Amino acid sequence: DTAVSQTPKYLVTQMGNDKSIKCEQNLGHDTMYWYKQDSKKFLKIMFSYNNKELIINETVPNRFSPKSPDKAHLNLHINSLELGDSAVYFCASSIRTGGSTDTQYFGPGTRLTVL
Amino acid sequence: AQSVTQPDIHITVSEGASLELRCNYSYGATPYLFWYVQSPGQGLQLLLKYFSGDTLVQGIKGFEAEFKRSQSSFNLRKPSVHWSDAAEYFCAVVRRTGTYKYIFGTGTRLKVLA
Numbered sequence: 001d002t003a004v005s006q007t008p009k010y011l012v013t014q015m016g017n018d019k020s021i022k023c024e025q026n027l028g029h030d031t032m033y034w035y036k037q038d039s040k041k042f043l044k045i046m047f048s049y050n051n052k053e054l055i056i057n058e059t060v061p062n063r064f065s066p067k068s069p070d071k072a073h074l075n076l077h078i079n080s081l082e083l084g085d086s087a088v089y090f091c092a093s094s095i096r097t098g099g100s101t102d103t104q105y106f107g108p109g110t111r112l113t114v115l
Numbered sequence: 116a117q118s119v120t121q122p123d124i125h126i127t128v129s130e131g132a133s134l135e136l137r138c139n140y141s142y143g144a145t146p147y148l149f150w151y152v153q154s155p156g157q158g159l160q161l162l163l164k165y166f167s168g169d170t171l172v173q174g175i176k177g178f179e180a181e182f183k184r185s186q187s188s189f190n191l192r193k194p195s196v197h198w199s200d201a202a203e204y205f206c207a208v209v210r211r212t213g214t215y216k217y218i219f220g221t222g223t224r225l226k227v228l229a
Contacts, residue, residue, distance in 0.1 A: 040221070042222075048216070
């Protein structure tokens with residue numbers, strides 16, 4: 001009965017490859033997010049989708065493309081991976097956006113290592 | 116610019132001792148305030164949150180936090196730390212208007228000595 005799940009948990013790949021990370025939430029939430037946590041543990045939002053619509057797009061390289069096939073899923077595709085993309089990527093969800101009282105629920109993270 | 120500061124990168128306490136983790140924010144107006152905990156290899160779990168009302172907020176696992184408007188602070192406390200509390204703690208804020216976007220502090224790593 002995992003609330004927010006991510007696959008894979010670990011991802012090791014070579015520079016220049018393309019990879020995807022998947023996220024699913026079974027909480028019935030409308031809004032989902034992707035965060036990047038760097039080696040210094042700094043956590044920064046990348047994207048947010050509300051009911052499959054992109055609402056937050058931080059200054060992320062366009063090699064990163066989120067895709068939301070339905071409101072329960074938000075995948076992250078990364079093209080031409082670079083060393084600096086190595087990080088832990090967290091997916092999160094909340095009931096809705098614009099309701100600032102909503103708590104975000106986080107997935108367990110995907111540790112991406114680019115060699 | 117909006118920012119969240121957690122001045123202590125690492126804190127070490129003995130089991131059974133009290134704990135206070137500091138969080139200061141810089142915002143035009145009082146934001147919504149959160150504390151999350153990240154255990155090793157895990158995602159973030161919400162400990163507590165403050166939106167309005169009583170400035171002393173109770174959370175899970177025996178944690179509490181006090182909002183002090185005059186100091187722009189939201190410090191996390193626990194009277195008696197357990198070894199299982201060893202983790203990374205993040206303070207986060209959300210602006211009350213506009214885009215609902217969390218801004219996280221840089222985290223405080225807590226080590227608990229037996």
